[in-house]
Amino acid sequence: MNGPGNGPREQGRPGADAADRALDDALALANGPGRSGSRPRPPGTDPLAVALAHEQEEERPREHGGAVSWPEARRIARRTGRRLDARALPLGEDLLGMALARSLVALTDLPSFDSSAMDGWAVAGSGPWRLKGQVLAGQRRSAEALLGGHAVRIATGAVLPPGTTAVLRSEYGAVRRRTDGEWLHVLAPHPEPRAGQEIRRRGQECRGGDELLPAGTVVTPAVLGLAAAAGYDELTVTLRPRVEILVLGDELLDHGPPRAGRVRDALGPMLPSWLRGLGADVTSVRRLADDAQVLHAAVTASTADLVVTTGGTAGGPVDHVHPVLAKSGARLLVDGVAVRPGHPMLLAELPAGGLLAGLPGNPLAAVSGVLTLVAPVLRALAGRPAPAPYAAPLTADVQGHPVDTRLVPVVFDDESAARPLHFTGPAMLRGLAAADGMAVIPPGGAKAGQETAVLDTGALAPAWGSGT
Numbered sequence: 001m002n003g004p005g006n007g008p009r010e011q012g013r014p015g016a017d018a019a020d021r022a023l024d025d026a027l028a029l030a031n032g033p034g035r036s037g038s039r040p041r042p043p044g045t046d047p048l049a050v051a052l053a054h055e056q057e058e059e060r061p062r063e064h065g066g067a068v069s070w071p072e073a074r075r076i077a078r079r080t081g082r083r084l085d086a087r088a089l090p091l092g093e094d095l096l097g098m099a100l101a102r103s104l105v106a107l108t109d110l111p112s113f114d115s116s117a118m119d120g121w122a123v124a125g126s127g128p129w130r131l132k133g134q135v136l137a138g139q140r141r142s143a144e145a146l147l148g149g150h151a152v153r154i155a156t157g158a159v160l161p162p163g164t165t166a167v168l169r170s171e172y173g174a175v176r177r178r179t180d181g182e183w184l185h186v187l188a189p190h191p192e193p194r195a196g197q198e199i200r201r202r203g204q205e206c207r208g209g210d211e212l213l214p215a216g217t218v219v220t221p222a223v224l225g226l227a228a229a230a231g232y233d234e235l236t237v238t239l240r241p242r243v244e245i246l247v248l249g250d251e252l253l254d255h256g257p258p259r260a261g262r263v264r265d266a267l268g269p270m271l272p273s274w275l276r277g278l279g280a281d282v283t284s285v286r287r288l289a290d291d292a293q294v295l296h297a298a299v300t301a302s303t304a305d306l307v308v309t310t311g312g313t314a315g316g317p318v319d320h321v322h323p324v325l326a327k328s329g330a331r332l333l334v335d336g337v338a339v340r341p342g343h344p345m346l347l348a349e350l351p352a353g354g355l356l357a358g359l360p361g362n363p364l365a366a367v368s369g370v371l372t373l374v375a376p377v378l379r380a381l382a383g384r385p386a387p388a389p390y391a392a393p394l395t396a397d398v399q400g401h402p403v404d405t406r407l408v409p410v411v412f413d414d415e416s417a418a419r420p421l422h423f424t425g426p427a428m429l430r431g432l433a434a435a436d437g438m439a440v441i442p443p444g445g446a447k448a449g450q451e452t453a454v455l456d457t458g459a460l461a462p463a464w465g466s467g468t
Contacts, residue, residue: 065335067343070372070405070440076334077373080355081380084239084305091234095219097279098237099383104213104223107231109203114160118198120169121184122160123151127168127192131175131182135161139382151184160199167198206230216385218279222277238383240281244304245271248311249361250290250318266363266429267310271370275308279382280377290318292364300328305354305381308374311361314344321346321358324448330356334373338404341426342368347377362426368407371438371455392450400445409435410454418454432457 068076086101116122116135129151133144137157146152146163154160154167170355172190175182178294206212212226219237227235245268265287272282283304288294290312299307310331312321314358324350325332334347342365348359355377379386392410395417400406409431410418418439423430432438439446440453 003249011098012386020110061358067338070335070337070339073334073337073339073345073347073372074376077376078380078386080333080347081241081306081377082351083383084241084381086236086238086383088234088236088325091232093221093224095224095235095237096221097276098219098240099279100213100215100217100219100223101236101383103211103215104217104227104230105210106210106212106234110205110230111200111202114164114202115200116154116156116158116160116167116198117200118167118169120167120198121151121167121173122146122154122164123168123184123193124163124165127151127184127186129184131184135159164199165195166193167446168193169198188341198284216383218384240279241305241378241381242303243275243280243282243306243308243378244302245275245282245285246295246298246307246309247285247287248290248295248309248320252287254287262445267359267361267366269368270363271308271310274370275374275378278378279384280378281305290320292324295320296324296327297349299324299356300352302350302354303352306374306377307350307354307356309356309358310366311359313346313358325356325358337372339368339372340401340404340406341365341424342372342407343404345369345373347373363366363429364424364432365426367432367457368426368438371407371457387456392416392454393451394446394447395419396438396448398437398439398441398446400441402441403443405443406441407438407455408441410437410439412436418452 038060073225083101089095089098113306116153121129121131122135125148126147127149129149131151131153134153135155135158137155139158144161146161148163152161160167168184168186168358172187172193173182174187177183200384212230217223219235246269247265249265252268253259253262254265254268256264258264268285268287272285275282283369286298288298294311301308309321312319315322325346329351330348332346332348334345336343337345341362344360345365345368346356348356348358350356357369357374358379359366359374376386378384392412394410395413396419398406398408398420408424411421411434413419418437420439421431421435435457437454437456440455442452446452
């Protein structure tokens with residue numbers, strides 16, 4: 001299969017280093033000098049203090065000497081995934097969300113001929129003009145050359161007859177019949193068209209050989225349209241990463257309200273579309289019992305480029321992810337991240353070459369794992385560039401964790417400032433559901449007015465794009 005260390009994956013991404021450095025610089029806002037000067041305030045004085053205390057209670061502390069910082073975890077994830085194979089595929093909507101594996105180069109001049117930009121008349125010289133015939137779009141035979149003082153009716157997109165100096169749009173002119181034929185006049189108060197007016201010149205958009213789009217561009221409907229206009233019948237794209245989702249937990253229900261000590265599975269419905277929005281081909285979503293042998297069989301049998309598990313990454317009596325990875329001979333790349341929520345996340349390289357991202361079972365903590373590990377890995381596998389980072393000032397103080405980065409749902413106000421939302425415990429989705437993004441809060445917290453990096457969750461992005 002196509003995995004790290006195997007030949008089919010291509011090494012590196014054009015421009016990736018520069019994009020990664022830009023992202024790292026922006027994310028340094030969360031951990032750099034001067035960003036952690038605010039001290040946590042006593043519980044009850046910050047609107048988010050109660051939620052934070054609840055978060056720290058629910059997210060059980062564990063020894064994490066091997067835990068890496070949040071920015072470092074993202075860097076590891078980006079550099080672990082190596083771009084998958086490229087393939088030339090027919091132009092069509094199946095390409096949406098895939099990334100160009102090579103730049104899109106103009107095959108010819110666009111437009112490839114001088115044409116009319118409007119319905120009206122092609123004219124030569126000054127008017128009035130003797131009217132003679134018409135030229136339609138797509139007409140194969142070339143029109144006769146226009147002499148000075150002559151005009152021909154023309155449709156939008158039609159080839160201009162030689163000698164045309166301008167196009168008079170239909171609403172600006174009128175045809176009058178005289179004994180010597182039909183004559184075109186400009187209607188007052190409009191002036192005569194200037195030379196070149198309403199004409200699309202050959203090569204106005206591009207010349208043959210020009211780069212229209214760089215490699216790594218995500219195919220959107222507009223990209224499909226441009227490729228078609230440029231004459232392409234197929235595009236060479238990076239294949240979609242194949243992802244298998246394993247939802248773990250005997251306590252999960254798949255229908256009805258929570259009851260009898262069990263909770264609804266929120267991740268099974270949420271993750272597939274989210275990962276598809278990140279460019280993945282989700283091949284299966286499976287619910288597994290809390291059984292080490294069952295999990296081991298599923299992991300070792302998977303042929304996916306990335307296996308995503310939910311739950312079972314901590315050290316509880318039925319948390320089997322670590323033992324299963326050890327038994328299978330996997331290599332841990334990230335084992336715990338200094339981030340709240342979502343600390344007990346992990347990233348591993350499987351013996352067969354694929355990758356495994358272990359997400360915590362609590363929903364918001366799992367989303368933190370998607371933003372921290374899964375999104376960067378999928379971008380690298382799919383050949384997508386790192387998204388442009390952005391920052392926004394906070395509208396209120398946000399209490400921080402003493403040593404870990406926090407990811408806090410925020411909504412933008414009319415001034416593009418980030419307003420922190422409540423309900424940010426690791427098991428809560430209410431804040432995330434209303435959020436525009438996730439603010440990156442450095443250890444120690446952040447003050448109102450302080451700028452912080454904001455991650456676009458990409459949860460509502462169409463299948464061809466995301467900014468996480």
